[in-house]
Amino acid sequence: MGSEDPLKVLREKRREWERTTLKDSLKALPERSTAFTTTSFIPIERLYTPLEGPTFDPSKDLGMPGEYPFARGIHPTMYRGRLWTMRMFAGYGSAEDTNRRFKYLIAHGETGLSVAFDMPTLYGYDTDGPEAEGEFGTCGVAVSSLRDMDLLFSGIDVGAISTSMTINSPAAVIWAMYLVMAERRGIPWTKLRGTIQNDILKEYQAQKEWIFPPEPSMRLVVDTFEYGARKVPQWNTISISGYHIREAGATAGQELAFTLRNGIEYVQWGIERGLDVDEFAPRLSFFFNSHNDLFEEVAKYRAARRIWAREMRERFGAKNPRSWWLRFHTQTAGVSLTKQQPLNNIVRTTVQGLAAVLGGTQSLHTNSYDEAYQVPHEDAARIALRTQQILAHESGIANTIDPLGGSYFVEWLTDYMEDEAYRYFDRIDALGGVIPAIRKGFFQQEIANSAYRYQKEVEGRERIIVGVNDFVDPEEDTKVHPLRVTKASYNRQLARLRTIRGKRDKKKWERSLAALRKAAEGSENTMPSIVDAVRAEATLGEICDTLRDVFGTWEEPLLY
């Protein structure tokens, strides 16, 4: 029996390999580059062995699936028990247009709904507001009223399917519309399952669809936490999102760090409100990007689970294991899609979807190949959904839990990501926390710097993008199936708003908005009065104007 330290033996063996086999090989065939890096600029070594991962202790750092620190996944059986939810982000034109798309996607096997709203809706304007001109339904569906919300889900059993809504500044209002829509259908709120994105911090940092200044915005967010915990217990009242941070140019490490630090900020605000952490933390959910660099993405998700579990248990003293779970949705990287040779995007999306599943995502949206042209045509959306179905049913990746766990490289990269996140936490804390850092433009500048660095590398052909800066097809003449929002949809929407404004009970409507104003001026939870205003058929724009009046609006620091 040998008693020698196996790491010592390995170190010797590795040195020997470097002196002989490797040296000879490099002489005969030098490597393609002197430096290999991930999509996020992380330098990558030739080989990873246990020597590179001294902190990698399988029982402590990885744990078992469904157990702290959840590096291997939040569920004990992961996809052997249930596949991820196939949730395609969809929305364009009017509620009727998008309702047809939802039904199409459900008919083709999607298992959850996800609503994309148009720009006016995201900013809390009605379709007929002056700010909305030219923007109706172009990059999402217009929902200005309770009636729109009802039409959007016409013929769909909202008591049975879960619905995710990408809405932030006006999230409380859109959620209230969903709740009142269900109420009118006789579906109890306790049965409703879904998510509102409601992550305002990353709006200031990256997605930029803000209305109010940070403090009243955070108040609205915590209002929904409190209301949801008490009235809509199966609803995720926030989806803390790295997706848009990444799309705006951040690296994977910045996406991870900023998102989780934002998460910590929300928990702090909830606790400061007087909520018990275990009352609302189980309903916090996350949303990440999946870019092309497969291992980097997998490492990011694994690190995210571990950091969140630790912070929730150690920093906030959460007792409920569900408060420790980092549950997340993934969307493949829109920014990676090319206009050139667009069918290649199907392949990119496949790799990105693969990373999300290998990383243990709870739900997934796969982008359509035509998205560098337009909001997806249904044929392109169907192929994107089929991509997930092929991953789920043909590739074999869902057969075992965390199949990359234990890979020397992936474990090293997971540790690296985690360290990077904590380094950013320290920098953000030194700036006084998330909101002061937003006011100083810290996140915005970090993201802009990474975006520019990436673009310069593409420009210098240090990064090859197939069809864009290499393998270019000069004869290319690609056409995608066009998708256009019709004038008829727009006119119908305008007419609907006119009818609602003409027919509703004026007194009740006025009273509801006055009560909302009073609630907003005070310190009580605004959700009950927002719900009442929706019941009185106040429109999104009217409710948001009332809040704009009380809270004011936000101007961002200008930088590039």
Place this chain on the structure above:
Amino acid sequence: MPKTIRVLVAKPGLDGHDRGAKVIARALRDAGMEVIYTGLRQSPDDIVAAAIEEDVDAIGLSCLSGAHMTLFPRVVRLLRKKGASDIVVAGGGIIPPEDVPKLKKAGLRGVFGPGTSLAEIVGFFEKAAGRSR
């Protein structure tokens, strides 16, 4: 010494996607131009007023929300109305190919889609803005 080219990089309408606009602003600056970035949510009126006030040679518009057919031509029309049609206007974003000739006809001198190199855009502004003076 030739006068430094001044460019206004602007985000018209409600679109919040500012990655491209910021990257372009920086690339133009690194190429020696003076760049004024308007920030988000500017109306065509705001943009034209800023362009005249800042005495720019060119405007680069960025829109990824699909509202470009309403917003981009309006900027050109307003410039004409204000007697500032010497200011070159270009635009970029998620713009379906069939819109490109329509935008050019409306007076945009350049329309750039995803994947356009920075060198091409810098070259465009150097040439177009240089010629306009």
